[in-house]
Amino acid sequence: MTENKRIVLASRPMGMPTADNFRLEHVPVPSPGPEEVLVKVEMISIDPAMRGWMNEGTTYIRGVMLGEVMRAFAAGRVVYSQHPAVAEGDYVSGLLGVQTYAIVPAEQLTRLDLSLGPLEWHLGVLGMPGMTAYFGLLERGKPKAGETVFVTGAAGIVGATAGQIAKIKGCRVVGSAGSDEKCRFLVEECGFDGAIQYKTEDVDRRLKELCPEGIDILYDNVGGDILDVGLAHLARGARVVICGAISQYNEPRMRGPSNYMKIVTARATLTGIIVFDFQEQYPEAVRQLAQWLNSGQLHTRTDFVEGIEHFYPALMKLYTGTNFGKVVLKV
Numbered sequence: 001m002t003e004n005k006r007i008v009l010a011s012r013p014m015g016m017p018t019a020d021n022f023r024l025e026h027v028p029v030p031s032p033g034p035e036e037v038l039v040k041v042e043m044i045s046i047d048p049a050m051r052g053w054m055n056e057g058t059t060y061i062r063g064v065m066l067g068e069v070m071r072a073f074a075a076g077r078v079v080y081s082q083h084p085a086v087a088e089g090d091y092v093s094g095l096l097g098v099q100t101y102a103i104v105p106a107e108q109l110t111r112l113d114l115s116l117g118p119l120e121w122h123l124g125v126l127g128m129p130g131m132t133a134y135f136g137l138l139e140r141g142k143p144k145a146g147e148t149v150f151v152t153g154a155a156g157i158v159g160a161t162a163g164q165i166a167k168i169k170g171c172r173v174v175g176s177a178g179s180d181e182k183c184r185f186l187v188e189e190c191g192f193d194g195a196i197q198y199k200t201e202d203v204d205r206r207l208k209e210l211c212p213e214g215i216d217i218l219y220d221n222v223g224g225d226i227l228d229v230g231l232a233h234l235a236r237g238a239r240v241v242i243c244g245a246i247s248q249y250n251e252p253r254m255r256g257p258s259n260y261m262k263i264v265t266a267r268a269t270l271t272g273i274i275v276f277d278f279q280e281q282y283p284e285a286v287r288q289l290a291q292w293l294n295s296g297q298l299h300t301r302t303d304f305v306e307g308i309e310h311f312y313p314a315l316m317k318l319y320t321g322t323n324f325g326k327v328v329l330k331v
């Protein structure tokens with residue numbers, strides 16, 4: 001009998017997750033139903049949103065139940081299917097969970113075209129985070145050539161992709177990140193016009209230097225102090241795109257921006273993005289991002305962690321900033 005190794009939510013974190021919030025289980029793989037497909041999971045996407053999914057209740061998606069397999073986007077190979085939409089041997093992605101085998105209704109899977117790029121890209125730049133950057137920047141930020149864009153959390157998969165799309169669209173792009181190495185990556189590899197090491201530099205002073213005409217698009221992944229400082233630099237008619245607030249996810253009470261009157265004085269707009277609202281347009285975005293990747297206009301990095309038993313340290317990389325690129329757990 002085939003064995004499934006899976007990580008379940010054992011208890012709900014209070015603040016920062018701890019290792020004992022999760023439990024590794026070994027269970028037999030049951031037989032799939034007629035509409036279901038059995039997938040051998042090969043790579044699991046580790047995402048900041050997982051922290052919100054560990055909470056009780058529903059936000060844009062229901063929280064993971066105690067004892068339930070930890071929710072995750074993942075990709076793998078179909079090993080059993082009787083469904084016409086998916087064949088054995090196909091590579092697919094979907095909400096497969098943190099486990100080595102997943103049984104999923106066929107219609108919930110996306111078939112992957114590996115000619116566009118390696119499997120890990122389909123969880124990163126060509127997957128949910130890439131879609132977030134693409135639609136968050138283009139549909140919410142509405143960039144115009146010559147405008148100034150400030151991306152926070154810029155060396156992450158969402159931030160780096162959003163910033164590079166803004167460059168492709170002719171914008172001047174500045175990003176903030178938490179290490180010198182990440183800042184070098186932004187300027188030297190991603191072509192950003194400037195990078196601010198927010199842990200060692202004065203963000204306010206650096207924004208004055210790097211964005212002398214103000215910020216037209218603030219693409220925010222982190223919230224907290226950097227968002228507040230960024231708001232102070234908005235240009236007239238700016239668009240603030242709230243994509244995430246990783247600095248707040250492990251706080252007992254989220255803190256909003258105090259500098260919000262700048263929205264009024266700058267005649268700015270502040271909007272949120274939930275990537276799932278753009279699902280119907282994903283295929284066009286995947287094609288466009290793949291073309292930019294393959295023509296060398298877009299760069300991406302993956303931070304691999306090996307072994308499902310290392311789910312917890314892989315997750316913690318995101319909240320401690322020790323990841324460099326898209327965190328992917330290899331099964």
Ligand SMILES: NC(=O)c1ccc[n+]([C@@H]2O[C@H](COP(=O)([O-])OP(=O)(O)OC[C@H]3O[C@@H](n4cnc5c(N)ncnc54)[C@H](OP(=O)(O)O)[C@@H]3O)[C@@H](O)[C@H]2O)c1
Binds near residue numbers: 129
């Ligand atoms: N709205 C949506 O539909 C949607 C979809 C996907 C992702 N998101 C959001 O997009 C954001 C980026 O996600 P990602 O997958 O690209 O993750 P990521 O940026 O690759 O990883 C998280 C990064 O956040 C930074 N960070 C951690 N704690 C921080 C703190 N206290 N203050 C400032 N920065 C901190 C760290 O970078 P440094 O080294 O630079 O500190 C860390 O590497 C997250 O907020 C996520 O929730 C939103």
